[in-house]
Amino acid sequence: MSNKEVMQAFDKTAGLYDRTVHRYFSSRRAEVFAELGKGRILEVGAGTGTVTEKLVKRGKVVASDISFNMLKNIGKRLKIPLAQFDAEHFPFKKGAFDTIVSGETIYYLDNPERFFKEAFYVLRKGGVCAVSSTNRLWDFLNTPRSWMINLINSSSLLSKAAKAVNWDYGWADEKQFYGFYEKKIKQMFKQAGFSDIKTKPVVIFPFSKLDRFNRELEKTFLGKVSLGKVVWGRKG
Numbered sequence: 035m036s037n038k039e040v041m042q043a044f045d046k047t048a049g050l051y052d053r054t055v056h057r058y059f060s061s062r063r064a065e066v067f068a069e070l071g072k073g074r075i076l077e078v079g080a081g082t083g084t085v086t087e088k089l090v091k092r093g094k095v096v097a098s099d100i101s102f103n104m105l106k107n108i109g110k111r112l113k114i115p116l117a118q119f120d121a122e123h124f125p126f127k128k129g130a131f132d133t134i135v136s137g138e139t140i141y142y143l144d145n146p147e148r149f150f151k152e153a154f155y156v157l158r159k160g161g162v163c164a165v166s167s168t169n170r171l172w173d174f175l176n177t178p179r180s181w182m183i184n185l186i187n188s189s190s191l192l193s194k195a196a197k198a199v200n201w202d203y204g205w206a207d208e209k210q211f212y213g214f215y216e217k218k219i220k221q222m223f224k225q226a227g228f229s230d231i232k233t234k235p236v237v238i239f240p241f242s243k244l245d246r247f248n249r250e251l252e253k254t255f256l257g258k259v260s261l262g263k264v265v266w267g268r269k270g
């Protein structure tokens with residue numbers, strides 16, 4: 035799917051988003067973003083504003099999204115500046131923001147590396163960019179198709195066999211539609227010029243009733259296998 039097709043898909047389903055979003059997951063990433071957010075904050079891929087609601091308590095927020103219909107939902111909730119643009123092309127000048135936040139959006143992009151470069155450019159020196167992504171480790175839970183892709187990709191024998199018969203079983207998955215490994219996100223931050231890169235695991239068990247337990251587990255080695263990650267870096 036191209037960025038334009040992703041936009042059309044979100045435009046169509048904008049009215050359903052709040053009913054389908056995982057509330058506990060969403061509130062946990064919003065909490066980390068809010069801790070990091072200050073000053074002039076740009077939110078990219080803001081969706082219907084579930085994270086934005088927390089950010090507005092931390093600074094002056096501009097919420098943006100590629101989908102006009104998703105943005106309209108924010109407009110109903112909050113009286114803040116809204117901007118429609120593609121996360122690969124920011125319409126702002128150098129140093130315009132103190133913080134950039136983007137929840138669950140980078141894996142929809144054709145070229146996520148561009149997002150990090152753009153973010154680096156529009157941040158002021160010392161500014162922070164934070165993104166969240168579901169952990170690619172758990173992709174296989176999403177669909178049998180991605181389970182199959184992961185299985186083939188993880189076995190050199192199966193990969194060779196698929197290549198040998200020219201089987202196009204899903205190379206499209208390179209678009210990382212289902213999330214990134216933490217390592218890849220850190221690499222993209224680094225390549226764009228960010229330093230001081232840090233991560234916070236969010237959610238081991240996707241149940242709000244287990245919130246306290248989750249928070250303890252996330253501090254242990256199990257943090258590595260959390261369902262989501264928030265990763266951030268500083269423009270040094």
Ligand SMILES: C[S@@+](CC[C@H](N)C(=O)[O-])C[C@H]1O[C@@H](n2cnc3c(N)ncnc32)[C@H](O)[C@@H]1O
Pocket residue numbers: 037040041044055060078079080081082083084085098099100101104119120121122136137138139142143
């Ligand atoms: C899964 S929603 C996440 C919404 C919100 N940030 C959250 O954390 O709940 C992904 C959002 O990214 C937006 N998006 C997808 N591709 C984009 C792009 N190329 N540029 C900007 N926004 C994009 C979608 O329209 C959608 O609102």
